[in-house]
Amino acid sequence: MHITVWGAGSLGLLFAGKLAGSGYRTELVPRSAAQREELQANGVKVLEPDGEECRSRPIVTENPAGARDNPDWIFLMVKQKDIGAGLAGQLAGRMGESTRLLCFQNGAGHLERLGAMLPPDRIYAAVTTEAARKESPWEVRHTGKGTILWGIPKPFEGGTSPAVDASLNDVLRRAGFTPQRSEDIRTAMWDKLLINAVINPLTGLLSVPNGALLENRESEDLMRRLLQEGVEVLTREGYTADNTLGDRVRTVCRQTAANSSSMLQDLTKGRKTEIEWINGYLLRLADKHGVDLPVNRTLYSLIKLKEGQG
């Protein structure tokens, strides 16, 4: 089994470190030469939540344009903003006849962008509640253990087989993760997108940790309205909301009470956020269906304004 992890940020370092530590042929593709040199010199260090440290040495390669290789899987661990024609060209250069691409991004829109440029029957999606934070070019803190739901996103009809599915579960399990094949990964992605569409812009604008959203009636009310609007528009795309979703949003706030959301972290560091592929995605669907999402639109605009100040 040969796995290529594309992107050596928080999630990429976590997965590459743990896969290589479990003995799999793991290749890690960072973007910059400077990070590549640090990784080649030090390997990857994963700092586990229980204080344990795992040091391993994935093969670190140059961001390759052209060279054809044939890994079994490419785990795509870059942010939404980096997924475009340039990256697709690089991925196409590395995908052999049977390589499958597993995309870990939050938000939505990336699968369609990739599916227009790469073989759609080999594109898979994952939704993970694992949490990681890069601490240096080669060190990553595993800030929360979670699960990995993965599957073939409709309308792509992947050429999968029970053997392929079992081997992916096996690899991920041996590396210390908790994977599960989902027959409806689109719904899982939309559930997670709605959770992000509620928590991320509010925490980003208010500069508060996730738990603070449960501390007053006004933020609870905004959360409820953001979720209602999101469910309304996704329903027009065929989504069926689970009536526990509101409780799940609150549970995520409680379970990650002290954490800063990824959007707040991006804003604090002056980086572009993933708003365009979370609330922005909902707004594009709203335009398509001729519905209005006033709370999502206002928060989207405010986050864009805040990004501009970064």
Ligand SMILES: NC(=O)C1=CN([C@@H]2O[C@H](COP(=O)(O)OP(=O)(O)OC[C@H]3O[C@@H](n4cnc5c(N)ncnc54)[C@H](OP(=O)(O)O)[C@@H]3O)[C@@H](O)[C@H]2O)C=CC1
């Ligand atoms: N972190 C987490 O706990 C979780 C993250 N996710 C999702 O996973 C995705 C990745 O998140 P995260 O790891 O936090 O993001 P990071 O910003 O930490 O990492 C992304 C990495 O991708 C690299 N990159 C960008 N373009 C390329 C390229 N063309 N070739 C190689 N590398 C490239 C970046 O390089 P550079 O540093 O040079 O910019 C960066 O190191 C996001 O969509 C996020 O929503 C989902 C669940 C949990």
Ligand SMILES: CC(C)(CO)C(=O)C(=O)O
């Ligand atoms: C679930 C949540 C909100 C946890 O912080 C997250 O996924 C994020 O920060 O992007």
